[in-house]
Amino acid sequence: MTTETVERKLTRADLMRAFWRYVFLFQCGWNYERMQSVGYAYSILPILKKLHPDPEEFKEAFLTNLNFFNTNPVVGAPLIIGAHIALEEAGAALETTEGLKVGLMGPMAGVGDTLVWALYNSVIFSIGASMALGGSVLGPILVILLVFFPYLAVRYWQFTWAYQQGSNLVASLGGGLIARVTEFATMVGLVVVGGFAPSIVRMAIAWKPAITTTVQGQAATTTIDIQQQLDAILPFMLPVLITALAYWLLRRGWSPVAVLGVLFVIGFIGGAIGLLG
Amino acid sequence: MTIVYAIVLAALAYYAWYDILGPNFTLAFRPLISGFFAGLIIGDVQMGLLIGGTLELMALGVYTYGGATIPEYSVGAILGTYFGKSQGFEVGLALAIPAALLLTQLDVLNRFLNFVFVHRADAYAEAGDSRGFDRMMVVFSHMIWGFTRAIPVFLAVAFGEPAVTAVTTFFNNNAWINQGISVVGGILPALGFAMLLKIMPIQKYPAFLLLGFVMYAYLKMPLVGIAIAAVAITLVFQQIKYRTAEG
Numbered sequence: 001m002t003t004e005t006v007e008r009k010l011t012r013a014d015l016m017r018a019f020w021r022y023v024f025l026f027q028c029g030w031n032y033e034r035m036q037s038v039g040y041a042y043s044i045l046p047i048l049k050k051l052h053p054d055p056e057e058f059k060e061a062f063l064t065n066l067n068f069f070n071t072n073p074v075v076g077a078p079l080i081i082g083a084h085i086a087l088e089e090a091g092a093a094l095e096t097t098e099g100l101k102v103g104l105m106g107p108m109a110g111v112g113d114t115l116v117w118a119l120y121n122s123v124i125f126s127i128g129a130s131m132a133l134g135g136s137v138l139g140p141i142l143v144i145l146l147v148f149f150p151y152l153a154v155r156y157w158q159f160t161w162a163y164q165q166g167s168n169l170v171a172s173l174g175g176g177l178i179a180r181v182t183e184f185a186t187m188v189g190l191v192v193v194g195g196f197a198p199s200i201v202r203m204a205i206a207w208k209p210a211i212t213t214t215v216q217g218q219a220a221t222t223t224i225d226i227q228q229q230l231d232a233i234l235p236f237m238l239p240v241l242i243t244a245l246a247y248w249l250l251r252r253g254w255s256p257v258a259v260l261g262v263l264f265v266i267g268f269i270g271g272a273i274g275l276l277g
Numbered sequence: 278m279t280i281v282y283a284i285v286l287a288a289l290a291y292y293a294w295y296d297i298l299g300p301n302f303t304l305a306f307r308p309l310i311s312g313f314f315a316g317l318i319i320g321d322v323q324m325g326l327l328i329g330g331t332l333e334l335m336a337l338g339v340y341t342y343g344g345a346t347i348p349e350y351s352v353g354a355i356l357g358t359y360f361g362k363s364q365g366f367e368v369g370l371a372l373a374i375p376a377a378l379l380l381t382q383l384d385v386l387n388r389f390l391n392f393v394f395v396h397r398a399d400a401y402a403e404a405g406d407s408r409g410f411d412r413m414m415v416v417f418s419h420m421i422w423g424f425t426r427a428i429p430v431f432l433a434v435a436f437g438e439p440a441v442t443a444v445t446t447f448f449n450n451n452a453w454i455n456q457g458i459s460v461v462g463g464i465l466p467a468l469g470f471a472m473l474l475k476i477m478p479i480q481k482y483p484a485f486l487l488l489g490f491v492m493y494a495y496l497k498m499p500l501v502g503i504a505i506a507a508v509a510i511t512l513v514f515q516q517i518k519y520r521t522a523e524g
Contacts, residue, residue, distance in 0.1 A: 027298040028418035029398075031391035032465030034472070035344055038398045042414045045407055055405050062402040062410075066395065067476065068469035070344065074301060102473065107504035117340040121304075125333055129309050132330035137322055139330065140313035147304045180519070184511050187485050190477055191507035194489020195500060197470040200344075202463030235494040242464055246471035256468060257396060263464050264389075271460030272453040 009051060010089050017046050019159050022081055023152075026073050033260060035070035036077070040101075047085050064094045070200075071105040072112025074151055078159040080104050086166025099185025106196040120150075197243055198236035203267075205230065205238070206277025242266075280435060285318050286355050287431035291423035293351040298419060305351065308332035312354035321362040328357040328369050332377070346384045346462065352426050353377030356433050356441070364438075372438065375445050376429075382455045383425040385462045390421050392465075485510070 022043035029038035044065055052058040071077050080101055087097050124146045131139030205227040212221045230237045242263070249259045270276030293305035293314075305311050309329040316325020336350045353373035361369020394413065401410035433441050479486055485507075492498045492506060 024299045025414050025418060028295075028414060028422070029391055029394035030298065030344065030388065030422075031395055032344070032388050032462055032469075033392045034395050034469045035466070037469075038394050038414065038418065041398065041402075042410070045410070049407055059402060059405045062405070062407070063399065064476070066398050066402055068466075068473045098476065102477070103504065103507070106500040110500045113340070113342050117342070118338055121307075121340070122338045125307060125309060126337055129330040129333035129337075132309060132313070132326040132333070135323060135326065137313070137326065139326065140309050143307075143309060144303050148302050151301050180515060184515060186478060187482060187511040187514065188504065188507040190479065190482055190485035191489035191492075191510065192500065192504055193470065193473060193477070194486040194491075195493030195498070195503040196489070197467075198490060198493055199500065201467045201470065203460070203467075236490075239467065240490070243467040243470050243474075246467045247474050250471050250475050256399075256472060259468050259471070260392060260465070263468055264461055267461035267464040268457035270457075272457035274453075274456065276460045277456065 008089070010047065010085070014047060014050060015085065015160075015163065018043050018081065018085060019078070019156065021046070022078060022159075023155065026077060033256070034066065034068045036073070037066050037069045040069045040077075040081070041065040043081055044084060044088075047088055051088055051091075061094060064098060067098065067101075069101060069105060071109040072116060074116045074155060075112035075158065076105070076108030078155045079162040080108065082159040082162030083166040086163050090166075096181060096185055099189045102189035103185055103192055106192045106199075198239050201239035201243055203238040203242050204277060205275065207275045282319060282359065283431045283434035286315060286359060286434055287427035289314055289318065290352055290355055290426040290430040293355075294422045294426050295419050298422060308336055308350040308354035311351040312358050315355040315358040319359055319362055321358070324361045324366065324369065325354075325358045327366055328361050328373060329354045331370060332357070332373060344388065344466075346381050346388070346459075348374075348377040349380035349384060349426070350377050352380050352430055355430055359434055360438060372441060376433070376441060379445050380426070380429060382458060383429065385455075385458045387421050387425040389458070389461060389465065394418055 022039075025042055026039040027036055029042075030036055031038075041062065045062065048061045048065065049058060052061050071080060083104075084097050084100060087100060124143050128139040128143035131142070133139075208223045208225055210221050210223045212219055214220075234240070246259050246263065249262065250256070267276065289305070289311065293311045296303055297306040303310055305314060309332075312325040312327075312329020312332065313322070314325070316322040316329075319325075332350050332354050336348070339347050339350075341347055353376050356376050357369040357373025359369075360372050394417070397413055398410055401407070401413070474486075488510065489503055489507065492503045493500075498506070
């Protein structure tokens with residue numbers, strides 16, 4: 001058993017630079033298409049630049065890190081960025097780091113949203129709001145204090161912890177195992193995407209045609225719930241179909257902007273005439 | 278004086294959204310906090326506490342899960358506090374709630390329009406231009422967010438209550454605009470997933486994608502459960518695949 005450790009190429013200043021970039025701009029530029037992707041790329045960019053001196057390699061790493069990304073920004077994102085930096089420093093392939101991101105972002109979104117928003121925030125804000133309604137300025141001030149320090153601490157701790165753990169993990173792996181880890185990460189990622197995509201993409205038929213039939217001289221009106229029929233055939237059928245359409249167009253060489261245009265037209269017209277909802 | 282309030286309150290609305298996007302220092306996008314800040318600015322902290330506290334209790338636990346649009350309570354709290362000071366708490370609250378609901382349309386539009394940043398980013402990456410990308414992020418990436426909140430606040434304060442009522446009525450009478458935009462908001466993530474799938478080895482391992490779908494769509498498993506199952510399935514797969522190698 002060798003006790004070799006990963007060669008450190010990054011300094012503490014490099015790490016802190018990525019951390020503060022994450023803190024100040026992580027969700028800026030959030031959009032429906034790739035969600036937190038630009039903020040993620042912005043956070044990790046100095047690391048990529050330092051570890052990929054070759055311009056072509058840097059370009060590829062930059063582009064790859066602009067892929068779709070979304071997780072909880074407070075509990076989740078710093079952990080993933082920290083672990084990613086460790087893998088990147090150890091010279092992991094782009095598929096490995098993408099697998100790590102994709103595999104962790106969905107589950108961490110669930111954990112983070114529940115812990116930070118549903119639990120912690122609901123508690124502190126219900127206390128703060130009650131105090132405010134009682135006329136006390138301490139209500140909002142207390143909430144601000146309970147946000148400012150704990151949020152910063154929990155983000156810093158996740159980031160550094162994940163970086164340390166990531167390095168240890170990589171240090172304990174031999175060269176042949178890297179391929180296996182990559183395969184592991186991409187497979188877990190594929191399963192998670194299979195569940196994550198239908199949970200995010202929303203598309204349903206809102207149109208419920210009413211059909212009037214005459215039965216034994218009596219006029220009877222029935223409404224047909226098309227969406228319910230579709231659900232009976234395959235749940236999330238429309239989200240699956242629209243994602244498949246986008247995937248197919250991309251594979252045929254369409255640019256993302258062209259596909260975006262197609263999706264916009266389908267959605268806007270469908271929504272405006274009341275077919276989709 | 279009205280114009281000064283209009284500018285400062287608009288800046289508060291901008292800050293409130295910048296804060297939740299990035300630093301999370303004060304969570305000023307919550308009505309309790311933005312109402313409090315608005316009260317400090319206009320010199321009526323009690324009104325800010327009342328409007329903010331009331332809206333906060335209505336909004337407890339309401340967050341933008343997965344990027345969903347929620348009522349724009351921060352703008353509601355700012356406008357409610359401002360109009361509440363001159364016309365009383367009841368009028369302020371009665372104005373805050375429709376304003377919060379109306380502005381959800383701008384939120385959807387905002388999250389859609391932000392696609393420009395991701396496409397600019399692709400171009401910067403292609404050119405290997407990290408400086409240009411940094412500039413875009415620092416200077417521009419929060420502008421659509423900020424201005425979609427700041428401009429309505431500025432206009433509402435500058436033009437007063439009749440303007441707010443007129444705009445609300447227009448959108449209520451033309452519901453198709455909102456319907457169209459909200460459907461677009463639901464569909465667009467399909468493109469992001471399609472791009473992700475394009476770089477993943479989906480053709481080599483299609484079964485894994487299907488398993489994830491079945492667990493979510495039929496078994497209604499939460500994503501954490503799906504991830505744990507994914508780890509288990511992959512472990513088994515790898516143990517079988519590498520069994521000979523391990524002897």
